[in-house]
Amino acid sequence: MTAKSPNRxxxxxxYVAVWIGLLIIVAIEVALTYQHPSAKTLLxxxxxxxxxxxxxxALYMMHLKYENPKLFWSLIxxxxxxxxxxxxxxxxxxxxxxxxxxx
Amino acid sequence: xxxxxxxxxxxxxxxxxxxxxPVFGIQVKKLTMWLFIMSDALTFGGFLFxxxxxxxxxxxxxxxxxxxxxxxxxxxxxxxLTSGLTxxxxxxxxxxxxxxxxxxxxxxxxxxxxxxxxxxxxEWFKLFGEGWRMFRNPTGGAPxxxxxxxxxxxxxxxxxxxxxxxxxFITMGFRSGRFDSNHVETTGLYWHFxxxxxxxxxxxxxxxxxx
Numbered sequence: 001m002t003a004k005s006p007n008r009x010x011x012x013x014x015y016v017a018v019w020i021g022l023l024i025i026v027a028i029e030v031a032l033t034y035q036h037p038s039a040k041t042l043l044x045x046x047x048x049x050x051x052x053x054x055x056x057x058a059l060y061m062m063h064l065k066y067e068n069p070k071l072f073w074s075l076i077x078x079x080x081x082x083x084x085x086x087x088x089x090x091x092x093x094x095x096x097x098x099x100x101x102x103x
Numbered sequence: 104x105x106x107x108x109x110x111x112x113x114x115x116x117x118x119x120x121x122x123x124x125p126v127f128g129i130q131v132k133k134l135t136m137w138l139f140i141m142s143d144a145l146t147f148g149g150f151l152f153x154x155x156x157x158x159x160x161x162x163x164x165x166x167x168x169x170x171x172x173x174x175x176x177x178x179x180x181x182x183x184l185t186s187g188l189t190x191x192x193x194x195x196x197x198x199x200x201x202x203x204x205x206x207x208x209x210x211x212x213x214x215x216x217x218x219x220x221x222x223x224x225x226e227w228f229k230l231f232g233e234g235w236r237m238f239r240n241p242t243g244g245a246p247x248x249x250x251x252x253x254x255x256x257x258x259x260x261x262x263x264x265x266x267x268x269x270x271x272f273i274t275m276g277f278r279s280g281r282f283d284s285n286h287v288e289t290t291g292l293y294w295h296f297x298x299x300x301x302x303x304x305x306x307x308x309x310x311x312x313x314x
Contacts, residue, residue: 012192024178026181047303061295061298062299068127074127080147090156
């Protein structure tokens with residue numbers, strides 16, 4: 001997020017390294033799956049790894065790292081905040097079942 | 104505001120004096136694509152959060168996917184990630200002014216996107232053959248599985264198919280000179296977003312349901 005000039009964008013060799021890194025994360029996800037942990041543990045691990053994978057893709061493949069930092073700070077925090085709010089609101093739907101709100 | 108009205112409005116200084124500077128130093132089409140991507144990320148986020156909570160709170164969910172299905176998912180992931188790499192090559196070639204090379208890489212991206220969609224459809228038809236439907240689970244587990252799987256993967260597959268069509272349209276325009284390298288770059292942004300979404304869909308829809 002520091003460089004603005006397109007000249008500072010890396011070449012294809014770097015992108016191939018990023019691609020290999022992403023494939024390694026996918027391999028770790030598959031290996032973890034076949035350790036057969038509980039659904040909650042696996043969900044937590046897969047979400048963490050997917051988040052790392054998506055961050056790498058957004059920063060390097062989508063060139064967010066090489067854009068004006070204001071673009072990053074205007075878009076990403078608010079999107080993550082909205083996703084966090086979604087995460088907060090969904091389990092609230094279970095209140096209908098668990099707290100007897102329909103009674 | 105110290106000058107005359109004509110100075111303030113830039114009259115006589117040419118058309119560009121009346122134009123605002125680009126926001127964040129990028130073209131409007133690229134900013135618009137970023138805004139679309141953010142809103143679409145929330146759409147997928149809503150679907151995936153709903154699925155995630157339903158998945159872990161359903162004791163009878165089951166793990167219906169055998170290894171061949173997971174292997175198909177792994178191949179689809181490799182194909183889509185590779186298409187991201189070919190798209191980067193296309194954008195790089197377009198920016199450096201090498202139009203024929205850019206068009207070739209765009210063609211490779213479309214081909215990989217089409218292979219991804221074909222593998223996905225093959226998987227769907229295999230599941231239909233086994234008795235899976237939107238609200239029917241042939242393994243006796245939670246019937247919501249079909250609804251979650253077909254709606255989330257279907258929405259993603261629609262994005263891939265639309266992406267392939269858009270890349271074809273942009274490639275033709277870029278080849279004829281109607282579009283420039285910025286159009287290729289903006290299309291690339293969309294394609295990488297489709298990649299990013301799959302990075303969540305594959306582990307959550309396939310791996311989390313592996314037998």
